[in-house]
Amino acid sequence: MSGQHAATAELTARTDALEQAVTLAGGRVDHDVARRVSRTIAGARERLALGVDHTLVALVGGTGSGKSSLFNAIAGLDFADVGVRRPTTAEVTACVWGATGGLLLDWLGVASDRRIERESALDGDAEAPLRGLVLLDLPDHDSIEPAHRVIVDRLLPMVDLLVWVVDPQKYADDALHSGYLQHLVGHESAMVVVLNHIDTVRPELREELAADVSRLLVEDGLTGVPVTVSSAREGLGITDIRARLVDVVGRRSTAAVRVGAELNDAAALLARAIDAAAAPRAPLPVDAVVDDLVAAAGLLAVADAVAALARGASGTVPALGPVQPDSVDVARSRWLDSLDGHAPAGWLADIAVRIASVDRLRLAVDEALGAIALTTRRSRLAVTLSAFAVVAVAAGAAACAVASGWWRLRDLTDRLPVSVWIVAAGALAMAVALLALAAAERRASARRRSAAVVREGRDRLGAVVRTFLADPTAAVLGERDRVRELTEITRTSGAAEPSPASTVTLASPS
Numbered sequence: 001m002s003g004q005h006a007a008t009a010e011l012t013a014r015t016d017a018l019e020q021a022v023t024l025a026g027g028r029v030d031h032d033v034a035r036r037v038s039r040t041i042a043g044a045r046e047r048l049a050l051g052v053d054h055t056l057v058a059l060v061g062g063t064g065s066g067k068s069s070l071f072n073a074i075a076g077l078d079f080a081d082v083g084v085r086r087p088t089t090a091e092v093t094a095c096v097w098g099a100t101g102g103l104l105l106d107w108l109g110v111a112s113d114r115r116i117e118r119e120s121a122l123d124g125d126a127e128a129p130l131r132g133l134v135l136l137d138l139p140d141h142d143s144i145e146p147a148h149r150v151i152v153d154r155l156l157p158m159v160d161l162l163v164w165v166v167d168p169q170k171y172a173d174d175a176l177h178s179g180y181l182q183h184l185v186g187h188e189s190a191m192v193v194v195l196n197h198i199d200t201v202r203p204e205l206r207e208e209l210a211a212d213v214s215r216l217l218v219e220d221g222l223t224g225v226p227v228t229v230s231s232a233r234e235g236l237g238i239t240d241i242r243a244r245l246v247d248v249v250g251r252r253s254t255a256a257v258r259v260g261a262e263l264n265d266a267a268a269l270l271a272r273a274i275d276a277a278a279a280p281r282a283p284l285p286v287d288a289v290v291d292d293l294v295a296a297a298g299l300l301a302v303a304d305a306v307a308a309l310a311r312g313a314s315g316t317v318p319a320l321g322p323v324q325p326d327s328v329d330v331a332r333s334r335w336l337d338s339l340d341g342h343a344p345a346g347w348l349a350d351i352a353v354r355i356a357s358v359d360r361l362r363l364a365v366d367e368a369l370g371a372i373a374l375t376t377r378r379s380r381l382a383v384t385l386s387a388f389a390v391v392a393v394a395a396g397a398a399a400c401a402v403a404s405g406w407w408r409l410r411d412l413t414d415r416l417p418v419s420v421w422i423v424a425a426g427a428l429a430m431a432v433a434l435l436a437l438a439a440a441e442r443r444a445s446a447r448r449r450s451a452a453v454v455r456e457g458r459d460r461l462g463a464v465v466r467t468f469l470a471d472p473t474a475a476v477l478g479e480r481d482r483v484r485e486l487t488e489i490t491r492t493s494g495a496a497e498p499s500p501a502s503t504v505t506l507a508s509p510s
């Protein structure tokens with residue numbers, strides 16, 4: 001695909017991206033913005049259907065200036081009607097280099113028998129630099145035939161280069177200057193003036209005459225417009241004109257520039273409507289809303305009650321849930337309020353619709369709270385340690401009783417030996433130590449259970465907030481990000497768009 005052919009494909013891809021963007025944005029952007037972007041897309045598609053890979057060059061000028069003769073000389077053909085009866089050319093005639101531009105010529109209304117194709121196999125590479133050129137020979141601009149004016153005015157806004165053909169007799173005509181040229185200020189880069197019939201001027205006067213044409217153009221406000229001389233009859237200056245055409249063919253076409261600029265404008269409009277330049281958004285406030293729900297559910301009080309039971313206090317654990325609809329409503333509102341500034345109003349309104357309703361959220365919260373495991377039995381380890389303490393005391397007491405019984409049986413009057421007291425004291429000390437360990441374990445177990453209740457509660461409520469608030473919110477914000485990406489693709493995937501200032505739009509002479 002040549003550089004020129006790439007333009008249609010590239011602009012079509014950008015148009016597709018913009019269409020995806022505006023479709024995805026849907027009713028979330030201002031209706032007027034969506035309508036304007038859609039209109040640009042429709043206009044771009046219509047223009048791209050004709051192709052923007054051609055370079056449209058039009059020969060324009062007064063009757064008899066030699067447009068048709070130059071057309072034939074440039075093309076190296078004898079196709080356009082050259083005549084002595086004025087005006088001669090009533091219909092647009094086109095010469096196309098390379099087999100393209102058919103649809104464009106249909107749209108322009110160029111009759112099929114007024115088209116000719118240049119660049120055949122016989123030309124070798126001689127005509128290759130002009131491939132993509134569509135050269136138009138127009139009826140005279142100041143024709144007495146109103147139909148001619150309609151054709152000319154339809155063509156002019158689309159051309160890449162206007163070749164104004166003037167002749168030594170009429171180049172200073174006021175109708176040409178005030179009626180046409182003065183309206184082209186700002187479009188100098190898309191114009192060239194050819195002073196034809198130069199063979200009728202003495203060679204020593206030619207340069208002066210061309211300078212006079214330049215002077216008049218400057219008086220019209222047109223600076224930097226090249227002026228070149230030619231004689232279609234004698235083949236003078238044709239090489240120079242062809243070189244200029246090669247240069248224009250090498251540039252991006254006016255139509256491509258215009259479509260690209262329109263796509264850029266529409267993408268920028270859409271990007272502004274979705275506030276694409278806003279700072280990256282803050283993370284979603286999941287934790288803050290979980291805190292609200294934890295408070296609404298009284299989770300900490302329940303955790304405290306579980307801890308008290310684990311420490312050995314008597315009583316019951318209050319039920320978790322159902323939560324008050326009001327407190328869920330507050331948490332949901334807080335979620336929405338915290339999103340202020342994350343996206344423009346249309347997107348926030350969509351988030352409010354897409355996240356769970358208060359009722360749905362309340363059900364999910366109650367379900368999550370109901371699933372939290374509340375352990376109310378005492379710590380097994382603490383119970384076991386207490387039991388061992390009892391056993392130790394009992395064992396010590398039993399040992400003392402057995403020893404003193406045995407002592408009495410033997411009718412010994414001596415005091416019990418110290419070793420018996422040591423055993424008894426050891427057993428007691430062990431019992432005290434075990435009881436202390438059991439108490440420490442009860443406290444630790446109370447802390448663990450309370451923490452487990454809070455942790456599980458936060459996990460379950462966190463899952464509810466993520467599923468019912470955060471995920472739908474992230475989906476909407478993600479869609480907005482995608483719209484932003486697509487507007488960037490529309491704006492930047494192509495070659496840098498030159499300013500469309502070179503686009504020719506010709507005001508009708510008043």
Ligand SMILES: Nc1nc2c(ncn2[C@@H]2O[C@H](COP(=O)(O)OP(=O)(O)OP(=O)(O)O)[C@@H](O)[C@H]2O)c(=O)[nH]1
Nearest residue numbers: 063064065066067068069083087088089197231232
């Ligand atoms: N001497 C001379 N005659 C020319 C030159 N170019 C064109 N002519 C003659 O001028 C007359 C008009 O030429 P056209 O090419 O038909 O002019 P045009 O601008 O197409 O005229 P319309 O179609 O009526 O607008 C013809 O007789 C040509 O032979 C030139 O450079 N020198």
Ligand SMILES: [Mg+2]
Nearest residue numbers: 067068088089
């Ligand atoms: Mg003609």
